[in-house]
Every structure is written in C-alpha cells, then in structure tokens.
Amino acid sequence: MLRRNFIRAIGYTTVAWPWIVMAQPATKVWRIGYLASGPLDGGLVTFKQQMADQGYVEGKSFVIDAREALGRFDLLPGFAKEIVSGSPDVIVAEATPAIAAVQHETSSIPIVMSPSTDPIGSGFVKSFAHPGGNITGVANMFGDLTAKSLEILHLVVPNAKTVAVLMSSNPTHAALFEVARKGAERIGLTALPYVAPTPADLERVFLEIKKSNCEALYVLADPYRPIIAELAASAQLPSIYQYSLFVDLGGLMSYGPDVFNLFRRAAVYVDKIVKGAKPADLPVEQPTKFDFVLNMKSAKALGLSIPESVVVLADKVIE
Numbered sequence: 001m002l003r004r005n006f007i008r009a010i011g012y013t014t015v016a017w018p019w020i021v022m023a024q025p026a027t028k029v030w031r032i033g034y035l036a037s038g039p040l041d042g043g044l045v046t047f048k049q050q051m052a053d054q055g056y057v058e059g060k061s062f063v064i065d066a067r068e069a070l071g072r073f074d075l076l077p078g079f080a081k082e083i084v085s086g087s088p089d090v091i092v093a094e095a096t097p098a099i100a101a102v103q104h105e106t107s108s109i110p111i112v113m114s115p116s117t118d119p120i121g122s123g124f125v126k127s128f129a130h131p132g133g134n135i136t137g138v139a140n141m142f143g144d145l146t147a148k149s150l151e152i153l154h155l156v157v158p159n160a161k162t163v164a165v166l167m168s169s170n171p172t173h174a175a176l177f178e179v180a181r182k183g184a185e186r187i188g189l190t191a192l193p194y195v196a197p198t199p200a201d202l203e204r205v206f207l208e209i210k211k212s213n214c215e216a217l218y219v220l221a222d223p224y225r226p227i228i229a230e231l232a233a234s235a236q237l238p239s240i241y242q243y244s245l246f247v248d249l250g251g252l253m254s255y256g257p258d259v260f261n262l263f264r265r266a267a268v269y270v271d272k273i274v275k276g277a278k279p280a281d282l283p284v285e286q287p288t289k290f291d292f293v294l295n296m297k298s299a300k301a302l303g304l305s306i307p308e309s310v311v312v313l314a315d316k317v318i319e
Helices: 002-023 041-053 073-085 095-105 142-156 173-186 199-211 227-234 259-274 296-301
Strands: 030-036 062-068 090-094 111-116 135-139 162-167 190-195 216-219 239-241 253-256 291-295 316-318
Touching: 030 041, 030 073, 030 095, 030 259, 041 062, 041 259, 062 073, 073 095, 090 095, 090 259, 095 111, 111 259, 135 259, 142 173, 142 216, 142 239, 142 253, 162 173, 162 199, 173 190, 190 199, 199 227, 216 227, 227 239, 291 296, 296 316
Parallel strands: 030 062, 030 090, 090 111, 111 135, 162 190, 162 216, 216 239, 239 253, 291 316
Antiparallel strands: 253 291
C-alpha cells in the first residue's frame, strides 16, 4: 500500500511540474519612450547607466524606444506620435520642446521631464509639490540663475556695454530673454536678442552678432549644440553658458546645475513610476547645487585677464 501511494505521488508530481513552471509569472519588461529635443548621446547614456545602477538590465527588464530631434523642433510632434503609438509604460522627455510635444499626444501615459525650465508656466504641472496630472520630473532653475550669470559675465568683462543673448525657437526663451534684459539693465548692460531657430541658423546669427559689435554673449540653455562654443571663439566673444559641456569644449565659462545629474534623476522617477507611483503625486525636483566653471585657456585665447577674485569663486577651473 505504501509503495503504491509513493508511486502515485511521484506520478502526480511528474505531471504537475510542467504546469507549475508555466504558472510562474514572467519578468516584466518595461517599455520606456525617450524623446530628446537635441542629440541623444549624453543624456540617454547617463539615463541608462542610472537605470543599471538601480538594478535594471536593458533588453531584459526594460527596452527603450528613442528619438532625437537634434535641435529641429519641428520634428518633435511626429516623433512624439510614434513613441506614444508604441504604448510605452513611461516616457522621458528632454527639455521643454520635447515635453510639450509628448504632452500633446497623451494625457494618460506617465511623462518624466528631464528637465523643464518652467514646468508651471509651460502648463506641464499645477505645482512643484503636487503636479496633479501625468507629468512630473526635474526642473533646471535656469530662469532663476540668469541674473547671477550676467553678474559673473560682467565681472569678467567689466568694460562691456552690450551683451548678445543667443536664443532658439524654444518656447521658454522669450520669457527668459525678458529676465536677462532686466537683469542686464540692473548692472548697466544692454541685452540684445538673437534667435537661431535651428542649428543651421547659427553661423548666420553669429555674423549678425559680430556686425552689431556686441562685446559678450549669454547663451540660453537649449538642446546641446557644440558648434556654439567654436563660433563664439571665432567671433572673439567672451561667453557664459548655462551648463558646463560648452566649457569642456573651449567655451569661456558656465554657471548652472550638473545637467547629467538631472538625467540621473529622471531614471529615479522612472523607477518610482514603474513600481506604482503616480506622476500626480511625485513632487517636481529642483537642483540645489550650481557650479561656476571657468576655462583659463579660453580666457587667454580671448586676451582676457581674469581677476583672482573671480578665479577663487570658480567651483572648477580648466587650465
């Protein structure tokens, strides 16, 4: 009797085992849409690295459907439509133009801003503490840094009277220029707007800046266009940027947050969302640390003598 029961138990186990294996839940592969207003390179690489640091494996626990507009904002609506049509679990959008394009296509798929200049003014969130919709993420504080950036520029080129403000068709730039104009007036500078709608317009606009005898340049934050640093150097224009990538390429100086950390924070938001958090309940983060980066080699090429009082203010000095 015992032997028969034992054989019967083995038989049941043998029959049941394939069913037990089949019943195990498959590992969820999260679908992430990624739309960049500019190039994908640095932002996407940093985002993926942070996802890996959080324990995700690309191709096994997440896949990315990515598009880059390379500064051609007219391409963004079509790219946003393509990404949304793939029904991703969450979408990361780099910079205001991309965020606006994705917002137009979906009010249900979670969207992570990476980053936004003016999330409330752009209509992306109701407030920083309570976004209230399907959008949350990171703000960059560039508007709040404008006056300080111009003050730093004035310390480096104290005799300058006219500063060119380089803009694009980015919808935040008109308001940022007004902030720059008022900030410039307070320290005795005249700020003039110059708009290069696309990267292809940059060379023409730099010729206009040179003809206008502007003595310095303030570059508003936008999707990364590395040629700007080269054009500024060729035009012999002392320039300040809102992030340090330009300074690494030979730009004179920058003042702003670590943009790569903003991309890392976007991955943190994605992690929270795929684990069940609602964008409406996730407060928008703002950077709290801002770095002044100075390139002394570029200063020498421009014939500038940087006061020691300015050099000691720098968080990083490139010799």
